[in-house]
Amino acid sequence: xxxxxxxxxxxxxxxxxDKSIKCEQNLGHDTMYWYxxxxxxxLKIMFSYNNKELIINETVPNRFSPKSPDKAHLNLHINxxxxxxxxxxxxxxxxxxxxxxxxxxxxxxxxxx
Amino acid sequence: AxxxxxxxxxxxxxxxxxLELRCNYxxxxxPYLFWYVQSPGQGLQLLLKYFSGDTLVQGIKGFExxxxxxxxxxxxRKPSVHWSDAAEYFCAVGARTGNQFYFGxxxxxxxxx
Numbered sequence: 001x002x003x004x005x006x007x008x009x010x011x012x013x014x015x016x017x018d019k020s021i022k023c024e025q026n027l028g029h030d031t032m033y034w035y036x037x038x039x040x041x042x043l044k045i046m047f048s049y050n051n052k053e054l055i056i057n058e059t060v061p062n063r064f065s066p067k068s069p070d071k072a073h074l075n076l077h078i079n080x081x082x083x084x085x086x087x088x089x090x091x092x093x094x095x096x097x098x099x100x101x102x103x104x105x106x107x108x109x110x111x112x113x
Numbered sequence: 114a115x116x117x118x119x120x121x122x123x124x125x126x127x128x129x130x131x132l133e134l135r136c137n138y139x140x141x142x143x144p145y146l147f148w149y150v151q152s153p154g155q156g157l158q159l160l161l162k163y164f165s166g167d168t169l170v171q172g173i174k175g176f177e178x179x180x181x182x183x184x185x186x187x188x189x190r191k192p193s194v195h196w197s198d199a200a201e202y203f204c205a206v207g208a209r210t211g212n213q214f215y216f217g218x219x220x221x222x223x224x225x226x
Contacts, residue, residue, distance in 0.1 A: 103156075
């Protein structure tokens with residue numbers, strides 16, 4: 001069973017569209033994250049939720065809106081997609097906000113045309 | 114400001130040869146240091162971590178890393194590389210709490226027969 005699963009694996013869309021990426025973890029973890037990995041492989045945190053509560057919100061355009069319906073899910077909705085949003089988005093989880101061990105999903109490759 | 118530098122973008126080694134991947138960090142507090150590995154199409158997997166104590170830490174898959182405070186470095190080593198070690202390696206620094214992790218830009222490892 002996949003510990004952290006995100007869908008879709010690939011997403012190709014046109015500029016201006018709205019899209020969502022879903023993430024689920026079955027590890028019973030309290031804390032979940034979204035990271036963005038750009039074309040230069042640089043991995044940067046975007047958001048972190050702990051028990052459905054937002055605890056980290058880095059400098060990210062407000063077109064990006066995370067939603068956590070429960071602690072096992074952290075979805076990422078992106079409005080008005082731009083070319084620069086093309087990247088691989090990784091979801092991750094950790095046991096709690098003090099636990100340094102992150103479990104990553106396999107990534108969603110987003111291509112904006 | 115917190116940052117992680119991996120000066121080698123790409124390294125090629127022969128199978129059986131030794132390996133050292135460099136990592137330098139800048140962090141305002143006591144650093145907690147990590148190495149992650151990313152195989153093609155996969156998420157990141159934690160190789161090892163350093164919090165305190167013995168500055169030479171052992172990880173999975175035969176990897177080790179040495180923390181040198183005077184040099185602000187946390188280099189990853191392996192005595193004998195296997196073809197399956199070909200992957201992208203990321204160094205990260207962060208606080209034990211607060212879920213803030215800063216990743217380097219990664220070093221891509223190619224292993225030749």
